[in-house]
Every structure is written in C-alpha cells, then in structure tokens.
Amino acid sequence: MSIFSYLLPKKEKSASVAKERLQIIVARERATRGGPDYLPQLQEELLMVVRKYVAVDQDAINIQVDRESGCEILELNITLPDE
Amino acid sequence: MTKIVVVTSGKGGVGKTTTSAALATGLAQRGHKTTVIDFDVGLRNLDLIMGCERRVVYDLVNVINGDANLKQGLIKDKRVEDLFILPASQTRDKDALTLEGVEKVLEGLKDMGMEYIICDSPAGIEKGALTAAYFADEAVVVTNPEVSSVRDSDRILGILSSKTRKAELGEGDIPASLLLTRYSPERVERGEMLSVEDVKDILAIDLLGVIPESQAVLNASNSGAPVILDSESDAGKAYEDAVARFLGEQRPHRFLTANKKGLFGRLFGAQ
Numbered sequence: 001m002s003i004f005s006y007l008l009p010k011k012e013k014s015a016s017v018a019k020e021r022l023q024i025i026v027a028r029e030r031a032t033r034g035g036p037d038y039l040p041q042l043q044e045e046l047l048m049v050v051r052k053y054v055a056v057d058q059d060a061i062n063i064q065v066d067r068e069s070g071c072e073i074l075e076l077n078i079t080l081p082d083e
Numbered sequence: 084m085t086k087i088v089v090v091t092s093g094k095g096g097v098g099k100t101t102t103s104a105a106l107a108t109g110l111a112q113r114g115h116k117t118t119v120i121d122f123d124v125g126l127r128n129l130d131l132i133m134g135c136e137r138r139v140v141y142d143l144v145n146v147i148n149g150d151a152n153l154k155q156g157l158i159k160d161k162r163v164e165d166l167f168i169l170p171a172s173q174t175r176d177k178d179a180l181t182l183e184g185v186e187k188v189l190e191g192l193k194d195m196g197m198e199y200i201i202c203d204s205p206a207g208i209e210k211g212a213l214t215a216a217y218f219a220d221e222a223v224v225v226t227n228p229e230v231s232s233v234r235d236s237d238r239i240l241g242i243l244s245s246k247t248r249k250a251e252l253g254e255g256d257i258p259a260s261l262l263l264t265r266y267s268p269e270r271v272e273r274g275e276m277l278s279v280e281d282v283k284d285i286l287a288i289d290l291l292g293v294i295p296e297s298q299a300v301l302n303a304s305n306s307g308a309p310v311i312l313d314s315e316s317d318a319g320k321a322y323e324d325a326v327a328r329f330l331g332e333q334r335p336h337r338f339l340t341a342n343k344k345g346l347f348g349r350l351f352g353a354q
Contacts, residue, residue, distance in 0.1 A: 013275065014274065015274045015278065018229075
C-alpha cells in the first residue's frame with residue numbers, strides 16, 4: 001500500500017464483501033438442509049395458490065423443516081404485502 | 084482401536100490429496116500404523132503425491148473384487164515405517180466401489196492392526212465422495228479462503244451430518260474439523276482474502292490448522308514426497324502442527340501474520 005492510497009477515498013475491501021455474501025447464502029442453504037426433496041416444489045405450488053388471491057413476491061414465502069425431540073415440524077411463513 | 088478419518092471438501096483442487104498424504108505420513112512418523120486410501124476411482128492421484136506410482140500393481144477395486152488380497156494391494160511406504168497406501172483404480176466404472184466392498188477392506192485393515200485409516204475423498208457430492216465418508220469416525224474438511232470453497236465445505240458438512248453410517252445409526256454427527264489451506268496472510272491483511280476468523284465464523288467448526296500458500300507444496304508434489312517430510316518448509320511445519328493437534332496436543336497456530344515490511348517498502352508501495 002503506497003502513501004498515495006491514504007489520500008484516496010476508501011473502497012470496501014473484497015474480503016468483507018465475500019464474508020457478507022457467504023453468510024447470507026450459507027444461512028439460506030442451511031435452512032433447507034436435510035429437508036425432504038419435495039420442499040422446493042411444495043413451496044412453488046403453495047405460492048401459486050396464494051397468488052390466486054393475493055399478489056405476493058417470489059421471496060415472500062419461507063419454508064423449513066425443524067426437528068424437535070423426534071417430531072418434524074413443517075414451518076411455513078408467507079409475508080403478505082401492505083395494502 | 085482403529086480410527087477412520089475422511090479428508091473431504093466438496094470442491095476440487097483445494098488440497099485434499101496433499102492433506103491426506105501429509106496427515107497419513109505425519110501419523111505414521113509418530114509411530115501410528117496408518118493406511119491412506121485413494122477413493123477417487125478413475126482419477127488416481129494419491130500414488131503420485133506419495134511417490135509410489137511405479138509400484139502400483141493392484142488397487143482398491145481389485146481388492147474389493149477379490150482379484151488381489153489386501154496385503155497384495157497395500158503399498159508399503161519406503162521412507163516412513165508403519166505407512167501404507169491403497170491406490171484408487173483407474174477404471175471408469177464408478178459402480179465398482181460398493182459400500183459392502185469398502186466395509187470389507189476397512190475390516191481387513193482393522194484386523195491388520197491399523198490405528199488410522201485416512202480416506203482421501205474425491206471432489207463433489209456423488210457416490211464416490213459419499214462412499215469415502217460413509218464409514219468415517221471423524222472428518223477433516225479442507226477449505227480454501229475463497230467463496231466457492233467455503234460454500235461447498237458447508238454443503239459437505241450438511242451431508243456428513245446425515246449420510247454417514249454413524250448418522251444413519253442415530254449416533255449423531257461425526258466430529259469435523261477445518262483445515263484451511265493456501266492461506267496468504269499478506270492478502271488477508273490487505274483485505275483481499277477471507278481471514279481464518281471469517282471462515283471459522285461461517286462454518287462454525289473447530290480449526291485443525293492453517294496451511295500457508297507455499298512453494299513447498301508444489302515442490303513436494305513435483306518430487307513425490309509428502310510436504311510434511313519437508314520439515315524446514317512453512318507448509319511442512321504447519322502440517323506437522325495439524326497432526327499434533329489431531330492427536331490432541333495443544334499448539335498455537337503459526338503463519339497467520341504477514342512478514343512485516345520496512346518503512347521504505349510501505350512508503351513506496353512495494354508489494
């Protein structure tokens with residue numbers, strides 16, 4: 001790093017961009033990990049049904065399977081848009 | 084008591100074979116009877132890294148199929164006592180590697196009194212990688228400080244937690260530790276490379292070691308001697324530390340900071 005670079009405006013370092021992107025994608029992939037293979041299609045079809053009545057975004061739906069003491073819980077969150 | 088260790092990563096080219104060779108050699112150097120098995124059927128390479136490519140007669144698939152017995156398949160290392168290599172087959176038939184067959188080979192190695200069996204996994208998440216990991220008691224996940232490698236390592240960790248025999252038997256996750264390779268402290272300090280802390284944060288597993296980016300690794304593969312035998316080199320020392328930690332020793336991590344530049348270099352931007 002030369003003396004001149006101290007005078008220039010600071011750019012965000014690529015390593016911190018990498019970390020941020022990784023944290024987001026890894027969290028998303030972990031949410032569906034270990035779930036049944038039909039999960040993405042289930043999500044797709046549920047979204048289609050909801051859309052018949054309410055205009056929701058593609059990413060307004062969140063689906064995941066949790067395991068708690070031997071029983072599986074299918075958790076489904078759909079964020080409805082503001083009026 | 085035999086411990087089966089899978090060296091895995093998901094992504095290719097991050098240093099699985101280099102690590103398998105170094106780990107197995109390091110364990111044998113410390114007097115532990117060790118076999119390292121190449122599971123990369125069709126793309127045999129461990130033999131080259133171990134420098135025994137001209138001594139391969141039989142391979143893993145030959146032993147599984149009964150064309151050769153285990154003793155005939157094993158290659159005894161010429162440098163280190165108690166070290167054996169079982170090379171992969173060059174067949175393109177991936178189905179040659181069956182779980183039953185692999186289990187038989189592992190049982191045979193246990194009967195021979197092996198203390199450690201290192202399974203060098205192929206890249207990917209296909210059958211070969213799953214077979215290499217299935218019987219493991221422990222995993223070493225090799226990762227480069229780079230986005231695609233870290234993501235693939237996380238994916239492999241997910242697979243390890245559900246697809247090993249221990250997981251299927253309900254015995255829980257096998258312990259997995261992180262080996263960060265090709266690490267460049269200079270680039271980390273410039274903010275151009277993920278730091279060891281960043282990768283640890285994301286993967287949330289124990290750190291077995293950090294291997295610096297080093298010419299010694301290429302020298303080692305060029306000459307067919309595992310880099311851990313180059314005990315003067317930074318990478319060799321880092322692997323030696325990793326082996327010690329693997330055996331339960333506490334050792335501080337080395338080679339994590341850049342060599343400091345002088346005032347002159349800093350002022351005039353010598354890189």
